[in-house]
Amino acid sequence: MPRFAQGAAAAFLALACAVGCGKRPESLEPAETFDWVAQPITFSPPPGQWQRQGDNGGGTLGVRFILTGGGGQCIGVAAYRLLAERGRRKALEKLISSRDSLSRREFLSSLSLARARTGDAISEREAATAQIINASLDRAMRDYFSGSPGFLASDLETALQAATAYEPTLDELLPHIRLTPERMQEPGRWRIGYERDTTLAGHPAFASDDTLITPERPLLYREIFWVVHGCAFKAVYQGTPQNLETFYRVTDSIQFPEEANAPPK
Amino acid sequence: MPRRSDPALCVALVFTLAAGLGCSSPKPQAVEVEVGHHRVRFMLPKGWEHLDHGRQQLFRNGESQISLVDLGPGTRDAMVSELRAADSLWRAGRRRDAFQRVRQLRSPALRLAPSQQRADFWKPWTDATYIPEAVDSFAIGTAFEALVTGTRVFAEVTSESMVEYVLMLSSDMRRRAIGHRDRRMIHGSAWMELETWDRVSHLYRSRTAFLANNGYLLVLAIDHGRFEEAGPGFEALLTSLEVAAGAPRDTLKDPQRTARE
Numbered sequence: 001m002p003r004f005a006q007g008a009a010a011a012f013l014a015l016a017c018a019v020g021c022g023k024r025p026e027s028l029e030p031a032e033t034f035d036w037v038a039q040p041i042t043f044s045p046p047p048g049q050w051q052r053q054g055d056n057g058g059g060t061l062g063v064r065f066i067l068t069g070g071g072g073q074c075i076g077v078a079a080y081r082l083l084a085e086r087g088r089r090k091a092l093e094k095l096i097s098s099r100d101s102l103s104r105r106e107f108l109s110s111l112s113l114a115r116a117r118t119g120d121a122i123s124e125r126e127a128a129t130a131q132i133i134n135a136s137l138d139r140a141m142r143d144y145f146s147g148s149p150g151f152l153a154s155d156l157e158t159a160l161q162a163a164t165a166y167e168p169t170l171d172e173l174l175p176h177i178r179l180t181p182e183r184m185q186e187p188g189r190w191r192i193g194y195e196r197d198t199t200l201a202g203h204p205a206f207a208s209d210d211t212l213i214t215p216e217r218p219l220l221y222r223e224i225f226w227v228v229h230g231c232a233f234k235a236v237y238q239g240t241p242q243n244l245e246t247f248y249r250v251t252d253s254i255q256f257p258e259e260a261n262a263p264p265k
Numbered sequence: 266m267p268r269r270s271d272p273a274l275c276v277a278l279v280f281t282l283a284a285g286l287g288c289s290s291p292k293p294q295a296v297e298v299e300v301g302h303h304r305v306r307f308m309l310p311k312g313w314e315h316l317d318h319g320r321q322q323l324f325r326n327g328e329s330q331i332s333l334v335d336l337g338p339g340t341r342d343a344m345v346s347e348l349r350a351a352d353s354l355w356r357a358g359r360r361r362d363a364f365q366r367v368r369q370l371r372s373p374a375l376r377l378a379p380s381q382q383r384a385d386f387w388k389p390w391t392d393a394t395y396i397p398e399a400v401d402s403f404a405i406g407t408a409f410e411a412l413v414t415g416t417r418v419f420a421e422v423t424s425e426s427m428v429e430y431v432l433m434l435s436s437d438m439r440r441r442a443i444g445h446r447d448r449r450m451i452h453g454s455a456w457m458e459l460e461t462w463d464r465v466s467h468l469y470r471s472r473t474a475f476l477a478n479n480g481y482l483l484v485l486a487i488d489h490g491r492f493e494e495a496g497p498g499f500e501a502l503l504t505s506l507e508v509a510a511g512a513p514r515d516t517l518k519d520p521q522r523t524a525r526e
Binding site: 055056061062063 | 379380381382442463464465466467468
């Protein structure tokens with residue numbers, strides 16, 4: 001066998017071995033669908049060494065995966081529950097569907113619960129929608145007391161149409177949900193870095209690459225925000241550069257299954 | 266040529282074999298019990314303790330507990346059967362038992378009905394039996410008929426509403442969601458199996474399985490304990506469960522009830 005052929009074979013074997021023996025990233029867990037808000041979200045959780053915990057704080061509902069022995073490294077995916085609950089569509093749909101079987105007290109109570117919030121509007125569009133909904137519900141109450149079921153049904157339909165037509169956008173919600181160190185407990189720990197617009201599962205998203213200064217070491221602090229059918233979500237990574245890839249693999253697996261409760265596109 | 270065997274070695278082998286057979290774990294015993302309206306047979310998994318509480322059969326292993334429960338009527342027809350059974354008790358002179366049986370009536374149709382429909386259903390009965398000691402027999406008979414007729418106003422129970430009802434009664438579903446559901450044929454019976462988990466984190470998994478036997482619901486559920494420990498016991502119990510098909514047990518012939526009376 002010629003000498004150069006032997007050398008080539010050895011080089012090929014070495015390359016094959018290097019490729020084969022390279023550390024491959026652990027595969028993610030099977031995809032799961034979470035119904036934290038009206039719009040469900042599906043994603044593949046990180047591998048088993050990331051311990052799962054429910055996360056229900058700061059107006060969000062979600063899940064956090066904490067790296068075992070990782071010194072505070074974690075990946076989180078959550079929905080903004082309180083923002084989603086501002087939408088009145090579900091309450092109005094329920095009221096309309098159950099109207100005939102409700103007693104007078106139950107009806108008036110449901111009517112009151114279906115009213116939109118007006119004190120702390122997140123945008124001018126939301127404030128205008130809230131006004132239409134509440135004005136329709138005021139008329140509905142008058143028509144209920146005057147015994148005009150036809151007008152009452154029409155009032156409720158008007159309120160539902162207004163509630164369905166309004167879906168908050170990422171631009172409207174972003175000022176309320178993005179990281180603002182001044183709103184955090186220890187503002188000095190956060191360093192705002194690079195911010196950019198991007199997409200996630202085909203939806204417009206906003207990403208920020210910040211730094212969290214912990215007593216032990218600085219950690220990367222990555223956040224991605226996006227809104228689907230009026231429901232806001234975020235994905236957060238807090239950790240070292242070595243595990244950043246796992247975070248991006250989790251966010252790459254995010255999908256949004258269609259759901260009966262989601263408003264039409 | 267084969268080597269001649271050593272007699273001492275043979276004896277040792279025989280003893281080892283005998284000891285091995287003698288010490289092997291005993292086969293799980295088949296247990297036959299009545300769970301309310303259902304007659305069932307199952308194999309008790311190794312390490313699990315069985316407590317027979319009649320309508321509720323409990324299985325315990327350390328901190329884990331599984332229960333097999335008769336949840337009563339699951340369909341409108343079974344509601345009628347239950348009311349007819351109560352009527353028979355009353356006609357046999359057991360008024361208090363009959364009244365108690367009517368009070369305990371529960372079913373998906375009743376539970377998931379609008380409040381006004383429920384109130385309309387109970388009205389003839391509560392009107393007639395407001396003061397149980399003072400009510401006359403004619404009024405009771407009429408009230409029984411009104412209840413039986415009243416069952417017709419309820420919507421037919423769908424498999425979805427049955428799932429909702431079973432989970433409502435067997436676990437706190439305010440914070441839980443269904444992770445997986447599956448239909449399984451086990452020893453000729455069609456079971457609906459549900460895996461539930463925490464709605465937010467998908468942690469704290471649990472399993473529930475149920476079937477409607479002659480309209481009456483039989484439910485096997487993990488009550489508490491770690492899923493990793495209770496899960497295998499649940500699976501072993503479920504796959505061994507044989508449910509005898511047949512008419513619901515006649516309460517009039519129930520010796521315990523007769524003795525209490």
